[in-house]
Amino acid sequence: MYWCFASKETILCFFTLILIDVSHPDWSKINKHIFILSEAGKPIYSRYGNEEKLVTIMGVMQALVSFVQDSDDTLQSLVAGNRKYVFLVKGPLILVAVSSLEDSVPQLQLQLTYVYHQILSVLTGAQLEKIFEQLRNYDLRKLLGGTEKFLHNLLDMMDRDPSFFLESVQCLPIPVHYRDSIASSLQHAKTKSLVFAILITENQLITLVRPKKYNLHPADLHLIINLVNASTSFQSCESWLPICLPKFNDSGYLHAHISYLSEECPACLVLLSTDKDAFYELAESREKIIKRLTVKSNCIPVISEAITTNKYGLDYIIGSEIWHFLYKSKTYGQFVSPKCRPPYNTVEEQTRLQELYKYLHHRMHASAKPLKLVYRLRSQEALLGWISETFELYAVFNPLVSKTVAIGNVKRLMAIIKQEEDKLFIVNARTF
């Protein structure tokens, strides 16, 4: 339930505190803050500024949350001015988002859930509970030291990358026979403790092999993608580290062997094992995979080329009429989208484009009145959203284009996607 506060003073006080220049010069210009605090009100993380100096604000947030909790209710969100305040209480943590962007309340809640999962990926849910059971006042920053960059990177990605609000992943477009032979190479490297073998590049999935019994949830995959993206330290060696994937199992770790295919190829291989001593075993698997990819199928240059040129993607569809689109296949839980071209060639414009998509997505999924088809003409572009049993489409058009032309474009787009489906998506899920 959404909570509305009677006391205007409380909100005003809260609001002003947020806007005070605490330690960041452009504090009030920032359009999305994220705060994490413990149930006892101890600061854990702030996206901007130094959380140390935010003790007062965090205190107010904690007070707001517990005030509502006292009447057996949950504070979910407030709106003040043009800002939304969204709260999420998870285990012993309170997570707060303050946003003046287009993100809807459910979208912000989802983002906070991701932030929470990022913390679990380092600590596991079981340990997090245990720490605060034993020491209610514990300063969690001691344990999260060195992992802030993963939170920063995750938050930046969520502002730029539609995979989060679409709750799906984007695949690297590549001809199906190459994808199949890459997947076979991964399958062949199976060892006793290997659970998932994943090949990714930047924010795209190349292929994934999993056990028959288990699925890898997109939310877990996003954490892995974030881990790999946030650090360059994986590039020159083989790395070994524990990671908890909360959707898979939030009480324990998997152990990740992370390495790039070669110094020239920006594809990263992640092998996840249940055994903390399996490093050498997985290092051997990696050798086998690379040998197969080089000797048997010559896949590595194909992967590199597909990454650098987006050769097999749908960039060519973008033109004077259709400017950009997102197509999510519900069947495969994956989406496809072209690279950004003018007018979306600056960071500001790309952010604005994401805002449009978030708006459209929210309009169509609003719990009060979900929609199947939306067409909106705005000053800078025309927006179209279309949801069916099997897909979700969000597209952006030149505002001078008529509705009929736009629909003609969409039909053509759908036909091409259908035709190139096996190149754009992972259509054959592989298992060990």
Place this chain on the structure above:
Amino acid sequence: MASRGQPQRPNGSGQSKICQFKLVLLGESAVGKSSLVLRFVKGQFQEYQESTIGAAFLTQTVCLDDVTVKFEIWDTAGQENIFLILPSFCRYLRYHSLAPMYYRGAQTAIVVYDISNAESFQRAKAWVKELQRQASPNIVIALAGNKADLANKRMVDADEAQVYAEENGLLFMETSAKTAMNVNEIFLAIAKKLPKSEQGGGGAATQGGARVVDINKPANNSGGGGCCK
């Protein structure tokens, strides 16, 4: 992984052999552990080296007169880092329970400090103590006073470190990953000091450590080579 310095095969007599050793780098965050390794393995240096996540694994070989020493190097994240703290969480773990997993079975360790940071030297001493207590008894420990190029900001006296090293039976050198000073030398000194007997030490061998490979026999990793047809 392509290893440089491919061992040469001498004609005839089967003297030449490869000894494989597990080496672990320990020390406070930001003292330059990864930089030392990258200088040694790849001959590279980056002014801004990102902090290590978890543990990084690299290999490099060093040729001595009659043996080739292959180092399996475990470069660990600074101890402040959570990734070293594995599931056995307890509230005292911050410093002490530091995942022996990385130095378990290690035949040699380089404990690194930063000569411009006195506290990092204290941490290094604590590491040495920890290794002497927990690691395999025959472990060869080297102490590296890194960032020797920052001589004008020196906070740790070289003589003091030398005396400490001698008292504790450690190899000691001041190094600079930036200028490459003493980087190869310290690894070489370790290679010379390591026992290269045939059996390769019982207990540790199971951990993927001391394995002696006769180079005249076809090796298990047939990928490299190709020098003499």
